[in-house]
Amino acid sequence: MPPNTGQILALVYGCLDEINELRPPEEAIEKRPDVLLVGEGGSLDSLALTMLILNLERQVTKVSGKEISLLDGRELEDNLARFSTPAALAELVDEAVRA
Amino acid sequence: MSKPHNVSVVSDFNAELVARYISADRSMPACAATSAPYGQVFQVLSNEEAVAPDTVALIWTRPEGVIPEYAKLLAGQQAEPDRLDAEIDAFAAMIKRFASRCKYVFVASWAPTFHDRGLGLLNWGKQGAARQLARMNLRLAEQLGEAADVFMLDSQRWIDASDNPRDRKSWYLAKAPFTEKVCKAAAADLKSALRTASGQNRKLVVVDLDDTMWGGIVGDDGWENLRLGGHDHVGEAYSEFQSVLKTLVNRGIAIAVVSKNDEAVALEAITKHPEMIIRKDDLAAWRINWKDKAQNIAELVEELNLGLQSTVFIDDNPIERGRVREALPEVLVPEWPSDPSKYADALRQLDCFDRASVTSEDRERTRMYVQERERRESLTVASSLDDWHSSLDVRVHAGPVSASNVKRIVQLMNKTNQLNLRTRRTTEKELHQWLESGTNRNLAAVTVSDRFGDLGLTGIVSWEQVGEAIEIVDYVLSCRAMGRQVEQLMVHLAVQAASRAGCDTVIARFIPTAKNRPCLEFWQNSGFSDSGDNVFVWKAASDYPKPAFITLENDVEPARHLAAAI
Numbered sequence: 152m153p154p155n156t157g158q159i160l161a162l163v164y165g166c167l168d169e170i171n172e173l174r175p176p177e178e179a180i181e182k183r184p185d186v187l188l189v190g191e192g193g194s195l196d197s198l199a200l201t202m203l204i205l206n207l208e209r210q211v212t213k214v215s216g217k218e219i220s221l222l223d224g225r226e227l228e229d230n231l232a233r234f235s236t237p238a239a240l241a242e243l244v245d246e247a248v249r250a
Numbered sequence: 251m252s253k254p255h256n257v258s259v260v261s262d263f264n265a266e267l268v269a270r271y272i273s274a275d276r277s278m279p280a281c282a283a284t285s286a287p288y289g290q291v292f293q294v295l296s297n298e299e300a301v302a303p304d305t306v307a308l309i310w311t312r313p314e315g316v317i318p319e320y321a322k323l324l325a326g327q328q329a330e331p332d333r334l335d336a337e338i339d340a341f342a343a344m345i346k347r348f349a350s351r352c353k354y355v356f357v358a359s360w361a362p363t364f365h366d367r368g369l370g371l372l373n374w375g376k377q378g379a380a381r382q383l384a385r386m387n388l389r390l391a392e393q394l395g396e397a398a399d400v401f402m403l404d405s406q407r408w409i410d411a412s413d414n415p416r417d418r419k420s421w422y423l424a425k426a427p428f429t430e431k432v433c434k435a436a437a438a439d440l441k442s443a444l445r446t447a448s449g450q451n452r453k454l455v456v457v458d459l460d461d462t463m464w465g466g467i468v469g470d471d472g473w474e475n476l477r478l479g480g481h482d483h484v485g486e487a488y489s490e491f492q493s494v495l496k497t498l499v500n501r502g503i504a505i506a507v508v509s510k511n512d513e514a515v516a517l518e519a520i521t522k523h524p525e526m527i528i529r530k531d532d533l534a535a536w537r538i539n540w541k542d543k544a545q546n547i548a549e550l551v552e553e554l555n556l557g558l559q560s561t562v563f564i565d566d567n568p569i570e571r572g573r574v575r576e577a578l579p580e581v582l583v584p585e586w587p588s589d590p591s592k593y594a595d596a597l598r599q600l601d602c603f604d605r606a607s608v609t610s611e612d613r614e615r616t617r618m619y620v621q622e623r624e625r626r627e628s629l630t631v632a633s634s635l636d637d638w639h640s641s642l643d644v645r646v647h648a649g650p651v652s653a654s655n656v657k658r659i660v661q662l663m664n665k666t667n668q669l670n671l672r673t674r675r676t677t678e679k680e681l682h683q684w685l686e687s688g689t690n691r692n693l694a695a696v697t698v699s700d701r702f703g704d705l706g707l708t709g710i711v712s713w714e715q716v717g718e719a720i721e722i723v724d725y726v727l728s729c730r731a732m733g734r735q736v737e738q739l740m741v742h743l744a745v746q747a748a749s750r751a752g753c754d755t756v757i758a759r760f761i762p763t764a765k766n767r768p769c770l771e772f773w774q775n776s777g778f779s780d781s782g783d784n785v786f787v788w789k790a791a792s793d794y795p796k797p798a799f800i801t802l803e804n805d806v807e808p809a810r811h812l813a814a815a816i
Contacts, residue, residue, distance in 0.1 A: 169430055173270045198266055201424045209414055209429075227423065 153215050153248045159241045160184065162214065166206045167237065170199055184238035189231045197227060200234060211244050219247040254280035255353075255444060257306045260295065262315035263363075264288045264425040268308070271430075271437030279444060281306070288425060291316055295348040308440050309345060310358035310405065312427070313383060316341055320386065323379050324366065338386055342393030349400045353677060354447050356440060357394060358405040359387050363427050364416055398678035401447065401606065403439055411435035442601040448675060449664030452582060452602040453615075454534070454556055455498060456547055458565040459509035459516055463495075463528065464488050465590060468519045469511055479525030484590055491593040492527035502612025503603050504534035504554065504619055508546045508563075513538040534619035543570050544577035554619060555729030557667060557765065562602060607657040611706035618730060621702040628702075643701040644734050645801045648694040648743055651685065655695050658707045662726055667765035669732060669772065671725035671758060690715035690751050693724070694743050694806045698731045705731050711740040713747055719755040720748035720790070725769070735797035737772055743804070745794035753790055760784035 154162070164182045171179040180186060180194050187193045189200055204221050212218050221243050222230065234240055259269045265285045272283035286294045291311055294300045301307065314321040319334040349355040360383055367373070373380040394400050409415040412431035421427045428436075445451065460467045465477025465484050479489040495505055505528060509516055516538045520530055535553055537546035543565070551561055558580035565571050566586055575583045587596050605612065628638065651659060656678055664675050676684070685691050696709030708731035712724040722744050727737060741756075748756045758778060760770050770784070777794070778786035788794060796802055 172434075173267075173274045175274075198264075198424060198426075201420065201426075202267065202430055205417055205420050205423075206430060208419075209417075222419075222423075 153217075154211070156241060156245060158214070159211070159244045159248075160237060162210045162244070163207060163237045163240050166203050166210060169206060170195070170203055173199070182237070184241070185236050188234060188236060188240075190235055193235070201227065203240075204234065207240065207244065211248065215248050217248055219244065221247060252279070254282045255306050256302055256304065257281045257283035257308065257440070258294075258301050259283060259285040260291055260307055260309045261285065261288050262291045262311045263421075263427055265308075265310055265433075267426060267430060267433040268310065268436050268440075271434045272308075272440055275437055275441050277438075277441050277445075278450075279441075279448070281441065281444070289315075292344065295344045298351070301348075301352060303351060304353045305351075306444060307348070307352050307355045308358070308403075308436075309355065310436065311360070312363045313360040313386060314363065317386065320379070320382060323377065323382055324368070328377060329382065334382065334386070335389060338389045339393060342390055345394060345400065346397045349397055350679065353399065354444065355400045356443050357390070357400065357402050358408075358436070359402055360390070361405045361409055364418065364421075398682070399447070401443060403436075403443055405436070408432045408435035408439060439601075442604060446601075446604040447606045447677075449606075449661060451604055452503070452562050453560040454504045454506060454551065454554065454562065455495065455603075456506045456508050456550065456561060456563045456581075457495065458543075458567070458570065459507060459511060459519075459538075461566045461590075462564060462586075462593075463492065463507070464519070464523075464526075469515055473515075473519035473523050476519060476523060478523060485525070487590040487593060489525060489527065491590070491597065494594045494597045496527050496532065498597075498603060499528075499532050499616050500613065501603070501605070501608060502615045504556075504615055505532055506534050506550055506554070507536040507538060508543050508550060509536075509538045510540055510543070511538050531620060532616060534616055535623070542573070542577075544574045547574060547578060547581065554622075555668075555732065562600065564597070607661060609658040609661060609707075611658060611708075614704065614706060618703065618705060622730060625700075625702050639735065639797075640799045641701070642734065642799070643801075644736070644799060645699050646736060646739055646803070647697040648802065648804045648806050649697065650806050651681070651693050651695060655707055656681065659693070659695055659710055662707065662710055662728060663724060666726045666728055667763070668729055668768045669725075669727040669737070670763075670766050671722060671769055671773075672761045673763050673766060674724055688714045690720070690747075691723075692747060692806065694740070694804075696727075696731075696736065696740060696743075698734070698736055700734070709736055709740050711744055713744050713756075715751055715753060716757075718753055719757050720744060720751060720753045722756065722758045725758065732768075735800060738776070738794075738797050739800050739802065741776060741778075741788075742794050742796045742802075743806070745788060745790055746804075747806075748790040756788040756790055756794075758786045760786070 167180055167182055188195050208219055208221055233243055257272050259265045269283040269285040272281050314324050317337045319329045319337050323329040345355060345357060368379040372378050391402050394402060409432055412429055414429050415432045416427055417429050457463055465488050466475060468476060477485040477488060479485050499505055520526055535550050537550050547563060551558055558578050562582045563574050564586060571583045574581055582602055584600060660676060660678050660681060691714040693710060693712035695707055697707045698705040708728040710724050710726040713720045713722050745756050758773055760773055773786045778788045781787050
């Protein structure tokens with residue numbers, strides 16, 4: 152059974168927890184579906200975004216048994232809109248798992 | 251709050267994540283880490299201005315990134331062993347030169363960056379990568395082994411911390427081959443290594459008995475029915491746990507027992523049970539009674555002249571653990587597994603017993619505690635304190651700094667809190683530099699023994715000439731040698747040095763810390779005049795006599811001969 156939207160969002164938040172370990176508590180990224188992760192007003196730099204995406208890929212593979220790739224071959228910087236919020240990331244994962 | 255350590259991560263891959271984890275780790279000591287530009291290891295190591303003085307460096311490289319001959323091997327070409335060795339030696343030499351500008355340098359051992367079957371069946375053959383990598387690590391460790399303040403860290407341990415330690419995509423995307431758990435483990439290990447190198451490790455494990463040291467309740471079951479060793483998997487687990495405790499004893503960590511039991515019953519089990527590995531002679535002390543364990547621990551730690559910050563408490567009972575944590579927050583009380591088969595590994599995995607060096611004093615520590623117990627017992631039968639002092643037959647050897655004792659001297663300076671005049675923490679390198687500069691600088695390393703045995707190198711007194719005065723810089727005495735008038739003898743050594751140098755005054759400037767009040771009390775009663783602001787003065791025209799009952803052998807050489815000896 153592929154994970155449902157709620158489960159996927161929980162995986163995204165789990166990966167955000169890992170990112171938050173690297174930040175002072177007062178700068179922790181909120182775990183809300185619409186919180187801005189990247190782009191103008193976002194809090195992740197490219198290393199943190201890479202870490203988030205790759206960790207999410209590994210976690211989803213572990214849970215779903217299906218190997219997924221959230222990067223479609225373009226450079227990360229050209230893809231930012233696709234990773235802008237936890238909800239956007241969850242949608243990407245959902246598509247990849249069902250593909 | 252002290253200034254955070256400045257940490258620089260030097261790597262041929264993107265180790266920014268390691269630097270971020272080091273900065274974010276809230277355990278002491280605080281660190282502010284940055285990563286040097288990756289792929290520029292040789293440039294950074296050879297650049298005099300690449301790091302600020304007193305930097306702590308972590309050098310973590312891929313073997314194929316810094317040793318071209320190994321890269322050839324991975325590419326299926328023949329490697330020249332002599333050339334491989336020469337490349338390792340050159341890398342090690344570069345690290346050693348770089349280390350002279352740093353406070354500490356930690357070098358990660360080499361591990362395969364990615365899994366590679368290589369030559370498969372022949373991977374451990376002469377041209378096999380596995381065999382060559384093992385040789386390379388050994389050679390690097392040997393080359394760096396003698397360097398002051400340079401330590402190798404086991405990177406395989408960091409890799410083993412994760413189910414998914416490596417990520418090719420991360421390498422292609424960010425030149426970061428290892429996943430975040432590996433980086434996090436590396437950061438935690440660096441912090442632990444830093445604590446160890448600066449002497450903040452633990453010296454004493456206090457262990458409960460029932461269901462911790464053995465299975466069962468000795469008061470109810472009788473020692474014959476305890477689960478310990480034998481053909482019993484639970485008994486074997488307790489036996490293994492005791493073996494690990496014994497390993498700690500052999501490495502110089504003191505073991506003590508605090509248990510709610512009848513003392514005679516518990517000691518009978520320790521003495522008579524045929525499968526006991528920890529015996530009475532392995533125990534530095536014990537408190538076996540029905541009193542509060544926190545109170546017992548505090549008394550026991552005081553008896554051993556240790557600090558609570560040196561102590562670890564292990565108990566299977568979460569209520570006892572909680573009580574000790576609350577009452578004695580400086581004591582480390584690790585969470586403890588409920589399954590005895592996990593006890594041995596839980597103890598093995600504690601990093602608080604790591605050592606930057608293991609000296610002969612460390613190895614003999616438990617024997618010294620047993621001797622101290624005998625001394626205390628002899629005090630109770632002596633008619634007076636003077637009689638007891640005389641009966642001890644104390645012998646002191648004062649010697650110069652040498653290659654054979656410098657590690658112990660640094661260890662003592664970094665770990666001693668109570669009888670410490672200025673609490674100057676140092677590294678081998680800094681001590682060496684200090685002795686080489688200034689006027690008339692010298693240091694006497696004091697080794698103490700008495701009729702009960704050898705206490706080892708337990709005291710340090712160093713001084714320098716400032717104008718017409720000799721100033722005592724370090725005045726450090728281990729707790730275990732306190733109370734035998736070695737304190738006065740060390741002052742005698744400094745006053746003698748002043749007379750030899752033609753100085754008219756000896757000065758001791760006390761710098762208070764939260765823990766060195768006993769040192770202030772000593773100086774207040776030392777006979778020196780108190781000239782205010784914690785400054786104590788002696789006129790060198792008057793002799794400061796050596797305690798009559800101490801036999802002194804003084805080999806301290808004039809200062810100018812010292813530097814070459816280190």
